[in-house]
Amino acid sequence: MRKVISDMLNQDPRVHVIGTARNGEDALRKRKELRPDVMTLDVEMPIMNGLETLKHVMNDDPCPVVMISSTTKQGAENTMLAMEYGAVDFVTKPSGAISLDIDRVENEIVEKVVYAARARLRRSSPKPIVQLRAVQFVKRPSRTLPSSAQKMIAIGTSTGGPKALKDVITKLPGSLKAPVLIVQHMPAGFTRSLAERLDSLSELTVKEAEDGDVLKNGVAYIAPGGYHLAVKQEHSSYVIQTHLEEPRRGHRPSVDVMYESLSAINDIETIAVIMTGMGADGSEGLMKLKQSGSCYAIAEAEESCVVFGMPKVAIRTKLVDEVVHIQEIAGRIMRQVQ
Known part of the structure; x- marks a missing residue:
């Protein structure tokens, strides 16, 4: 070998x-x-x-x-x-x-x-670095959501993602008033181990997503390796669909596919988070989320990314509301959920 x-x-x-x-x-x-x-x-x-x-x-x-x-x-x-x-x-x-x-x-x-x-190696105890960016407004349909609107947290990541997910998911409380959807670029056979590892370290329940799962607050669902993850509305519930449509940008699961499915659902508020990874997955889906209505977008700062690819491309769309160090992301999510 x-x-x-x-x-x-x-x-x-x-x-x-x-x-x-x-x-x-x-x-x-x-x-x-x-x-x-x-x-x-x-x-x-x-x-x-x-x-x-x-x-x-x-x-x-x-x-x-x-x-x-x-x-x-x-x-x-x-x-x-x-x-x-x-x-x-x-x-x-x-x-x-x-x-x-x-x-x-x-x-x-x-x-x-x-x-x-070319990867940036992170120190074990990095000093938090926070960059605040002015909110970029885009022309999109006017929509007023009730304060009780269901919130969805949708995270996309790739290279360096497992460690970044640990930094974020383990800081979210079990009482989180939103489900968490995660696309981590990873082959079949590994996402279940990732879910089990994060579940053992977190207050949240973390599981590998299954077709037909009804989304629950305080539960994180990781897209299974080799399958796209989408969400559809069925009456008053939101249900996961996993499918084998063609890869996007070479990825299955794809962050774009997840984001696009959320953009098609009325009366939800999405907190979209794009973290470390090579490539541009997530940016096209983010555009559709912003065009469709209520979405707050967070990108990981270059200082903490292993590979500043996906967040960099997302930031270039001028649709990202905040760019923050990985250590700050969980707190920023909580501000939007509370």
């Missing part, structure tokens, strides 16, 4: 592999000598596994890390821990620990390593 992955990376002119290591202990020694810009770490390694190695890297001298993981339940749980410990992103092996068909994810490995080299 070391040889195959090295060959893949070396074929790209943007990347030069300067060393390989047999296990975590070997990796820590070589890292001090070679000073790489990016490391890839297999979750499963002898002597010192990927998680222990990652802890040492992040504690001693942080470096962008891309994890290589299996799709087993244990592999998915360990990958979520790796994201929490500070890994930038992960790639899943197609067929187990020794994946002879790893070339199927060659482009993904290369692109994630390249992006990781």
Whole structure:
């Protein structure tokens, strides 16, 4: 696997592999000598596994890390821990620990390593930085909502998202008077582990969304990997739909799809939050949310983003109401919900 992955990376002119290591202990020694810009770490390694190695890297001298993981339940749980410990992103092996068909994810490995080299690593206790931006008004239909209008919190994120979600979701109270909808770009098999991890750390109930779920206040629903998440109104209830329509901007689930479904529902107030991630997912959906009526938009500040892609594009629409550090987002959500 070391040889195959090295060959893949070396074929790209943007990347030069300067060393390989047999296990975590070997990796820590070589890292001090070679000073790489990016490391890839297999979750499963002898002597010192990927998680222990990652802890040492992040504690001693942080470096962008891309994890290589299996799709087993244990592999998915360990990958979520790796994201929490500070890994930038992960790639899943197609067929187990020794994946002879790893070339199927060659482009993904290369692109994630390249992006990781430009990632911003967050300190464990960052000083909150808040940027307030004037509200940008757009011409949209006039609509007066009653104070009792149902509020919806809709969060979109990608690279760096699992750790960012932990920072936000664990600060929201169990008594939250709104459901939380989450699209995290992630393959099938990992979103359930993400939901279970966040549920164990939060006052909110956090679950992987299922088709037909009736939205409840104080519950966070994470779009299942490989499926779009949408919301429809049925009488006085709001119900989740998961479906397999074509990916948007290469993503399924897509933040745009979630936002567009909310824009079609009357008499709700949406708090749209766009956090760290590469690409532009969420911006087109945000435009439709703003055009349709009541929406307050929050974007994560560049200072705390692992990759300032999705928030940057959203801010360029001039429809974002506030740009704030990740540590401030939960508080800003609560201001809009109360």
